[in-house]
Amino acid sequence: MSVKKIKVLCVDDSALIRSVMTEIINSQADMTVVGTAADPLVARDLIKVTNPDVLTLDVEMPRMDGLEFLEKLMRLRPMPVVMVSSLTERGSEIALRALELGAIDFVTKPRLGVRDGLLNYTELIAGKIRTAASARLRPAATARPGGDAPQESLLRSPLLSTEKLIIIGASTGGTEAIREVLQPLPPDSPAVMIAQHMPAGFTRSFAQRLDGLCRITVKEAEHGERVLPGYAYIAPGGFHLSLARSGANYVAHLDQEPPVNRHRPSIDVLFDSAAKHAGKNAIGIILTGMGKDGAEGLLRMRRAGAHTLAQDEASCVVFGMPREAIALGAVDDVSPLAEVSRRVLTHLRTFGERANRV
The missing domain is CATH 3.40.50.2300 (Response regulator)
Structure with missing residues (x-):
């Protein structure tokens, strides 16, 4: 046949x-x-x-x-x-x-x-x-500076301690998915660390474009810099990005160790480091992409106490990575792309309210 x-x-x-x-x-x-x-x-x-x-x-x-x-x-x-x-x-x-x-x-x-x-x-x-x-075709994006404002009710309560982090992995279809997740985040959002499968030479332009569209500051990660609230750090093409500690501070670590799951940056490398150094203070998000990079790392994040989300099939350009993570039992919440930011902010608000009661 x-x-x-x-x-x-x-x-x-x-x-x-x-x-x-x-x-x-x-x-x-x-x-x-x-x-x-x-x-x-x-x-x-x-x-x-x-x-x-x-x-x-x-x-x-x-x-x-x-x-x-x-x-x-x-x-x-x-x-x-x-x-x-x-x-x-x-x-x-x-x-x-x-x-x-x-x-x-x-x-x-x-x-x-x-x-x-x-x-x-x-x-x-x-x-x-x-x-x-x-792949699933999607309508052309209408990216506007600032994007859609987050619901005011989600911003009235303290969102977090400075220990909170948002960790994102994406591949095919991820550039627009990441934009949709970042645009609604408020200026005092937790720090965001991102591994997007993208070659060297493109991530700087990607970060600059997002920086002009978002309320938070978006930049390429630099080795050894402090990871601060209100910033998103994108792994440079050709480098693994991981979370490290320097005393009480989170810092970004870059290296050119061999590819993991055929990728550098690898999502698993970033997720594994978040599981080790942030534990329950991290929120892990796996978005559209082909393959399985990030699935096992997200599982390790969840086992370390992190809250984990996966983009749902209907809104993915390619459902491969989220499917693998869901199949492993690595995901707390499966969400349409348009809902991811709202669910993250809701989780942070709930966390902040619990912390204030304690």
Whole structure:
């Protein structure tokens, strides 16, 4: 019995990139290139003819900008899209904007030796295409500075002691999920530590974008810095982020130890450190993503007394990581993405009221 192949349309103004992407995709038993296009206008016509399952899309092309095409596509004919982006500051900003518009993921073009570099990414590219083909499409985001205000009733009571921490792990679909969780948090929120699977060169732009949208301060974590309320710390691409202690203070620890669960940063590394150093003072949150990174770490957090949440299937782009955590018994609460912040604030308010009574 023949397996139905994932049909892929590759859009890139570089003939070399189109050729290499075709070679990579056609080498996989479960996918095939049904067409290539040098610009979005050609791609528009090919989509009607080939009806692809996944589109790979360059970010800078002639006749129509890739972002403009993506925005039109997600409005008129939504489909899974994997962006292909150069590793530059502007390229990272464009890639993040593409994720905001509804792209599932992105691939970083190598700067030198493009053919050999892309061929070295064969498994990565194929994996992202498979993930995109099975992902749940979501409406394009409408990110506004400040976002939706948290309910005032949740902010009237003291939220916490400074010992409280919010620990978040996410992968595919996570950039927008993290934004939705952070935007409603008040300026005096507990410190937030985040491991998002993202390559080096993109996390700084990601943090800067979130910082402009949130009430709390969002930044890339720096080794040895104090972890303070009102701040969110994002693991830099290529580094593990973990929680450590320096006397009475929480501090951020960065290292380049080998990948865990094939990832660096690894969510399990961050969650394990929170279980060890924060225990019941932590709230662990696992969001959308492929694979199982974070599931066992979240279980260890729960066993250490932390309150744990997982994003529900209906609101995930990819339900893999939350599913694994739920199956392990690592999760206290399964929540729609839109409810995660409210449930965290409610838990913190309840904790604060109990502490005041004592």
